[in-house]
Amino acid sequence: MTKTIKAVGFELEQKQSDMIEKKIERVKYADDLIVDLIVKVEHEKAYVFDATVNFRWGTQAHVSAEDFDFGASLNKMMDVLDVKIKKEKDKVQEKK
Secondary structure (H helix, E strand, C coil): CEEEEEEECCCCCHHHHHHHHHHHHHHHHHCCCEEEEEEEEEECCCEEEEEEEEECCCCEEEEEEEECCHHHHHHHHHHHHHHHHHHHHHHHHHHC
16 A cells, blocks of 8 residues: 655644554555555645545545544544445455
């Protein structure tokens, strides 16, 4: 899985970058199913996290979360992303 993290409108601090990397570990179980994971973080008034996951079989999932707190926004996005990846994994396993 290739991970790409982009910050838009602000400079991502090392602490924030490490926090994102640590949270991405939650989806390690799907490493072999995911081609790449792109996380974009925007900050104006609130932090907006957008994640796009490209699966091996050509499917793409996109999730987004927004909050005034960096950590809260990241957690919201990861919760939704985790559910999406599990659903996609289950769909593929049902077809086998």
